[in-house]
Every structure is written in C-alpha cells, then in structure tokens.
Amino acid sequence: MKIAILGPGGIGSTFAFQLARAGHDVTVIARGARLAHLEREGAIRKNTGERAVVDVQAALDPETAWDLVLVSVLASQVDAVLPALAASAARTILFMFNTFEPLDRLRDAVGRERAAFGFPAILAWLDDGVLTTSIVTRGPLLTPVSDPAWAPVFTAAGIPTVVEPDMQSWLRTHAAFVVPGMIASIRAYDRRAGLSWTEAKQLARASDEGFRLVRRLGDAIVPAAMVTYGRLPTVATTAILWAMSRVPSIRRTGAAGPGESRTLIDMMTAAAPGDTQTLLAVRP
Numbered sequence: 001m002k003i004a005i006l007g008p009g010g011i012g013s014t015f016a017f018q019l020a021r022a023g024h025d026v027t028v029i030a031r032g033a034r035l036a037h038l039e040r041e042g043a044i045r046k047n048t049g050e051r052a053v054v055d056v057q058a059a060l061d062p063e064t065a066w067d068l069v070l071v072s073v074l075a076s077q078v079d080a081v082l083p084a085l086a087a088s089a090a091r092t093i094l095f096m097f098n099t100f101e102p103l104d105r106l107r108d109a110v111g112r113e114r115a116a117f118g119f120p121a122i123l124a125w126l127d128d129g130v131l132t133t134s135i136v137t138r139g140p141l142l143t144p145v146s147d148p149a150w151a152p153v154f155t156a157a158g159i160p161t162v163v164e165p166d167m168q169s170w171l172r173t174h175a176a177f178v179v180p181g182m183i184a185s186i187r188a189y190d191r192r193a194g195l196s197w198t199e200a201k202q203l204a205r206a207s208d209e210g211f212r213l214v215r216r217l218g219d220a221i222v223p224a225a226m227v228t229y230g231r232l233p234t235v236a237t238t239a240i241l242w243a244m245s246r247v248p249s250i251r252r253t254g255a256a257g258p259g260e261s262r263t264l265i266d267m268m269t270a271a272a273p274g275d276t277q278t279l280l281a282v283r284p
Contacts, residue, residue: 001067001153004029004060004090006081008038010124011096012072014133015159017044020052022157027055037129047132059084066090068150072120075099076263082109092116092147098260100175100267103168117167118145119174122159123249125256134249135159140225144170169219173226175264176210182253182261183282184245189254194246197238202282204237209278213268216275258284 005016006029013028020026030038035058038044043051060069062084069090073081075097085093086109094116095106107115121136121143136142137160144164145151154161164170180203188194195203211230214221221227229237244250265283269276 001025002064003027004057004064004066004069005054006060006069006071006085007073007077007097008034008044009072010126010131010133011120011122012070013044013126013131014120014122014124014135015070015072015096015154016054017046017050017052017131017133018135018154018157018159020044020054024157025055026052027057029057029060031058034126034129041129045130047127047130060088062087063089067092069093070096072096074260074263075101075267076259078106082106085110090114092150094118094145094147094150096120098171098175098178098264100172100264100271103171116145116147116150117171118143118150118161118164119167119171120159123253125252140223144223164222166220166222169214169222172214172217172219173211173221173230175268176207176214177226177229179210179261179264179268179279180204180207180241180282181244181250182264183258183284184241185250185252185254186258186261186284187254188245188251194251195242197242200242200245201234201238202278203241204234206278206282207237207241208234209276210268213272213275217271 002025003019004027005012008028008030016026016028038056043053045051092114093110096118121141124133143159143161146167148163151161151163184195221230265279
C-alpha cells in the first residue's frame with residue numbers, strides 16, 4: 001500500500017519504520033531539521049542499528065492517491081496541515097494523536113467518508129534523529145483505530161491494533177488518564193528525581209476530575225481497563241503516579257516538555273468551563 005506519514009516524530013517514525021519493513025511504500029512528510037536528517041539518511045534509523053528505507057518529501061503531494069495518510073502531529077499543530085489534508089487525494093486520513101476536542105471538526109475538514117481516528121500504544125522518542133521505540137504488544141491497551149480496514153495492516157506490521165468505534169470517548173478517557181502522567185514525567189525529568197507523595201496525590205485528584213469530566217460530557221469511559229482505573233481510590237492512583245515518576249523510560253518522555261499537557265488541559269477547560277480547577281492547578 002502507498003502510505004504517507006505526516007509528522008515523523010517518535011510516533012510517526014515508528015509507524016514509518018514498521019510499515020516500510022512490512023513492505024509498504026512509505027513516504028515521510030517532514031520539515032526543518034527532521035527533513036534534513038531524513039534526506040541525508042534516506043531511512044528511519046533505530047537505536048538498535050536497524051534501518052527502514054523511506055521516501056522523504058517536504059510537503060504532501062495533493063495528487064497522489066495515497067491509500068493512507070497517517071497524521072501524527074500534535075493536536076496544537078493539526079490546524080496548520082488541515083488545508084493540505086483537505087486537498088489531498090488520499091483515500092483515508094487517519095488522525096493519530098492526543099486530543100479532547102469533538103472529532104466532528106476534523107471529519108468535516110477532510111471529508112467524513114475518509115476520516116479515521118486512532119491512538120498509538122507506543123512509547124518513542126528521537127535522539128539526534130535516531131529512533132528509540134517500545135510498542136505495546138499485549139494487554140488491554142493496544143493501539144485502537146476507528147477504521148476496521150487498518151487494524152490488520154498495522155498488526156501485520158508489528159503494531160498490534162484493535163478496532164474502537166467510539167474514538168471520541170476513547171480519546172477523552174485517555175486524556176483524563178494521561179495528563180497527570182505527562183505532568184509527572186515532566187517534573188521528574190526536569191529535576192532528575194521522582195515526585196513527592198504530596199505532588200502525586202495532587203495529580204491523582206486531577207485524574208479523578210478528568211474522569212468525572214468525561215462522564216459529565218456524556219462520553220463513555222473506554223476501554224474496559226480505564227473503567228477499572230477510573231474507579232481506583234485516590235491513594236492507589238497516587239501510588240501509581242509516584243512509582244511512574246521513578247521509571248527511567250517514562251521519565252525520559254518528559255523531555256518533550258509541557259506543550260501537549262497544556263493543550264489537553266486547555267481543551268478540557270474549554271469543553272467545561274469551571275469544572276477543571278484541579279487540572280488548572282497542576283497545569284505546567
């Protein structure tokens with residue numbers, strides 16, 4: 001299949017690597033230093049030394065009938081690429097990033113019949129252009145997608161994927177779950193030390209507030225594992241966040257900085273003004 005990856009950070013690069021290795025015709029759309037690096041390499045290179053050859057472009061070709069354009073930019077960056085996506089001849093446009101906003105805006109922007117949504121169950125980052133990645137391959141939190149056609153394609157490429165028809169509920173639940181963890185990793189990365197118990201407790205309360213907000217907005221808590229997590233007592237969530245801040249691989253993700261967690265908290269606040277005081281109190 002002919003696939004374009006728009007946004008080749010750690011997540012996009014992981015998809016590009018796996019799909020190219022699986023035999024698909026992969027083109028990476030990049031800019032700036034990442035574009036220059038990929039043009040020199042002509043491939044995605046992992047910290048293990050493995051390489052996957054990809055084509056590289058500075059812009060999405062609107063005339064190419066891509067089978068898939070996978071969009072893995074940050075939510076705060078998506079508006080800048082919507083005109084190119086709308087003009088594209090792609091058959092499917094799969095948005096693959098954290099967001100709390102209603103998904104209808106993106107569907108309407110690119111055409112409801114070809115818009116799809118997902119989220120990567122992947123931990124990944126780039127160091128000097130070299131990819132370090134860990135793909136979730138088992139358990140209840142595999143990569144979800146709304147379009148059933150792409151689950152077997154990604155699974156065959158080494159990214160186990162499940163079908164989730166209600167991606168808006170999934171993404172909103174995930175935001176409630178992940179924002180406190182993001183903030184924990186940012187603080188731990190900056191100070192090179194784990195959170196105090198008091199800090200972890202404050203973030204646990206922010207998590208509780210996020211789950212309540214999802215329910216208040218009429219969205220379901222999905223998947224089932226998140227139903228269980230959302231019902232944990234605050235002391236248990238506190239212990240999880242306290243422990244997470246001491247895991248080196250999780251702490252390393254804090255190097256990405258506070259931008260994404262700020263955006264998600266702002267989206268949650270816009271959805272329900274006045275109902276996110278605890279989240280705003282921990283906003284980095």
